[in-house]
Amino acid sequence: MTEFLPPDEMTLDGAGDALRSGVATGAEETRETDRTFYDTFDGLLHAERLELVHESGRLALVETDSSRERAGLVTSPPTGPLLAVELPAGPLREELEAVCGVRALLPLVHVHSRVRTLRVLGDEQKTVARMSLEEPKVISDSSSETLLRPRVRIVAVRGYEAEFDRLRRRLVSELGFKPADQPLVDEAVRAAGELPGGTPSKIKVSLAYNQRADEAAVHVLRRLLDVIEASIDGTVADIDTEFLHDFRVSIRRSRAVQRELKKVFPSAALERFREEFRWLQRATGDARDLDVYVLEFEDYRAMVPDAMASELDPLLTVLRDHRAAAHREVGRVLRSYRTSRLLADWRSFLDRLVSLPADDRPDATRPIGEVAGQRIRKVYGRMIKMGGAIDESSEPEVYHELRKKGKELRYLLELFGAALYPDDVVKPMVKALKALQDVLGQHQDREVQVATLRSLRDEVARLPGGAAAVMAMGVLVERLGEDERAARQAFAERFEAFASNSQRKLVKDTFG
Amino acid sequence: MSQVLATYNIKGGVGKTSAAVNLAYLAARDGYRTLLWDLDPQGASTYLFRVRPKIPGGGRRLVRRKTDITELIKGTDHERLDLLPADFSYRHMDLALDSFKRPTSRLARVLAPIRDDYDYVFLDCPPSISLVSESVFEAADALLVPIIPATLSARTFEQLLERVDGPRVFGFFSMVDIRKRLHRDLIARFRLAHPAAMLGAAIPTSEEVELMGEERTAVAEIAPGCPAALAYETLWLDLRRRLEGPQATLTTLREPQ
Numbered sequence: 001m002t003e004f005l006p007p008d009e010m011t012l013d014g015a016g017d018a019l020r021s022g023v024a025t026g027a028e029e030t031r032e033t034d035r036t037f038y039d040t041f042d043g044l045l046h047a048e049r050l051e052l053v054h055e056s057g058r059l060a061l062v063e064t065d066s067s068r069e070r071a072g073l074v075t076s077p078p079t080g081p082l083l084a085v086e087l088p089a090g091p092l093r094e095e096l097e098a099v100c101g102v103r104a105l106l107p108l109v110h111v112h113s114r115v116r117t118l119r120v121l122g123d124e125q126k127t128v129a130r131m132s133l134e135e136p137k138v139i140s141d142s143s144s145e146t147l148l149r150p151r152v153r154i155v156a157v158r159g160y161e162a163e164f165d166r167l168r169r170r171l172v173s174e175l176g177f178k179p180a181d182q183p184l185v186d187e188a189v190r191a192a193g194e195l196p197g198g199t200p201s202k203i204k205v206s207l208a209y210n211q212r213a214d215e216a217a218v219h220v221l222r223r224l225l226d227v228i229e230a231s232i233d234g235t236v237a238d239i240d241t242e243f244l245h246d247f248r249v250s251i252r253r254s255r256a257v258q259r260e261l262k263k264v265f266p267s268a269a270l271e272r273f274r275e276e277f278r279w280l281q282r283a284t285g286d287a288r289d290l291d292v293y294v295l296e297f298e299d300y301r302a303m304v305p306d307a308m309a310s311e312l313d314p315l316l317t318v319l320r321d322h323r324a325a326a327h328r329e330v331g332r333v334l335r336s337y338r339t340s341r342l343l344a345d346w347r348s349f350l351d352r353l354v355s356l357p358a359d360d361r362p363d364a365t366r367p368i369g370e371v372a373g374q375r376i377r378k379v380y381g382r383m384i385k386m387g388g389a390i391d392e393s394s395e396p397e398v399y400h401e402l403r404k405k406g407k408e409l410r411y412l413l414e415l416f417g418a419a420l421y422p423d424d425v426v427k428p429m430v431k432a433l434k435a436l437q438d439v440l441g442q443h444q445d446r447e448v449q450v451a452t453l454r455s456l457r458d459e460v461a462r463l464p465g466g467a468a469a470v471m472a473m474g475v476l477v478e479r480l481g482e483d484e485r486a487a488r489q490a491f492a493e494r495f496e497a498f499a500s501n502s503q504r505k506l507v508k509d510t511f512g
Numbered sequence: 513m514s515q516v517l518a519t520y521n522i523k524g525g526v527g528k529t530s531a532a533v534n535l536a537y538l539a540a541r542d543g544y545r546t547l548l549w550d551l552d553p554q555g556a557s558t559y560l561f562r563v564r565p566k567i568p569g570g571g572r573r574l575v576r577r578k579t580d581i582t583e584l585i586k587g588t589d590h591e592r593l594d595l596l597p598a599d600f601s602y603r604h605m606d607l608a609l610d611s612f613k614r615p616t617s618r619l620a621r622v623l624a625p626i627r628d629d630y631d632y633v634f635l636d637c638p639p640s641i642s643l644v645s646e647s648v649f650e651a652a653d654a655l656l657v658p659i660i661p662a663t664l665s666a667r668t669f670e671q672l673l674e675r676v677d678g679p680r681v682f683g684f685f686s687m688v689d690i691r692k693r694l695h696r697d698l699i700a701r702f703r704l705a706h707p708a709a710m711l712g713a714a715i716p717t718s719e720e721v722e723l724m725g726e727e728r729t730a731v732a733e734i735a736p737g738c739p740a741a742l743a744y745e746t747l748w749l750d751l752r753r754r755l756e757g758p759q760a761t762l763t764t765l766r767e768p769q
Contacts, residue, residue, distance in 0.1 A: 091513075127589040159585060159587055
């Protein structure tokens, strides 16, 4: 830690004097500085103890604990959501892509500081360390200011680490400074009324085996609804593709709970919600598919011979146009009365559920451990049957149906199994299931992509360079088809692992 | 990956060190992580940055990569500006390089481990034509050649332009006395003849540049508004503009603006 807080009773000037005492320092330099911190909506950098900060013309990725810069770039501050892929090639883009993937970086908080810097001098008046006394304040969008606690920062000069260590020891043991209890960015975020770490899209709910099933379901569904609601603004503003993805995953997970635990709900009320959730899922499907096409476009290029790679550009233009249109439609759907009414009704329904009569809800008061275990076993058994009937000549729909069932099982395992059953059973099961789902997903995606490419052929052909693009698309369709066949071939092996005798016995013994 | 820029001239006393120190200072000031490697055994830039001209193990071990280059680097008085100090043993660097099969690739290999740590690496080269300069040519992305406004110096630069085929070569006039007609004429003629290679700044002979030795810092710190400081600013801006080529972009969600 290189940041410290002065002792409570010490004034700012007192802190300055204390820093200067006992060491040779150069003249004090005072400057005003502005920093903007960035992170993804779900706080991916925060989770890795990293900070992305723009200060004095440089955008830098800094390690929170050591203050070491991992990578940086001289650039003006990003004006809108920033995707790592939009940065110029170099270490900063690589580091950010590795941590944030396709999530956009958004401005988190602006901090303006008055900084007094002292150079600690060694022989020949050479700078051997820097100390600064900073008075930071958070500047909100409406230009209101919130003062933060002053803090002292000491910065090592490369090659003079011993001096830095000496200074640090002196600050703490002789002068009574305390290592900062939280990074500046976290203090600033709290002062701005937010919580550090963003809004996670992964939910973690603690459940007890003997808890009433309806209560457990409400627990899980409420958290899913939180994610759904939190994803709407970002989806409508089209900040990055993960808002819509998180939205859809949470809708799908909610639907899985509605279906798999249907006997904890009153059937008539549930019916309406199931229909409406299905509508939301369908109304957002095209936009998600098109997101994936554009995100994976570089992979498409890599699938065709080098000479053809750039000839696919007209296809990209068409995909982007379709994507923009689909997102406008999603915006309309998510901003509609129907959606807001649905989500408000769903929340109040969840609030009331446990207090509703249990007459037509036979599973409502049963222990969730029992109900979920039973469902896991049932769905697993159903998948074994479905998968057993598949061979390489089966219709694509059959693979697709199995994949849908697989998602249901996965959600049951993740939402309930993980909280209620031993890790050493659930984790390997999820792993085998994921491996199976990967090939089923590849199969399904390729199938749909081939159909989409065919449907776009005429539109692409009409653009400048369209003829060459259609030729390249033909090669691409061929390659996607090969991928689909490869997935079919890989299926048998993955399914065997998933459906092995030992796995079946484990499921029976654990969830039976 | 950093850009490696070498201030080079076969002659001494033409403003190589001043250029290296001032440009490195401006790069760091503008937010770039910058390293200056003082390859000149006289250690002038090392002196200007108040660092001892000594590296443990000397130049021979360094080019043999027996010493960890990252351990030798020293921070300077300026944020983001580091120095790899000179050492008197650099005077034998030619001999050290000669013992390798491919001596000219050596400096590039020595720099390889730190290329990602810096945006710019400046090499302040000793005056000569030798294995050291050949090795510098291979390591550098661009040579920055200070030219004093005299016919012979200009000719030497033209020979260099013809001879060097690795790095880009940029020239700029140094130690210029703008009151002299000869200087003005030669500069105008030369820029016309080599518009791509000549940078649009001329560093004047000035007291402030001479003061660098006394004050042990860059001109921009001694007298930020003086003609020499402004000339280095112009040189730096022009250089940056020419080095920053068009960027390749990957597929983004929307059409690039």
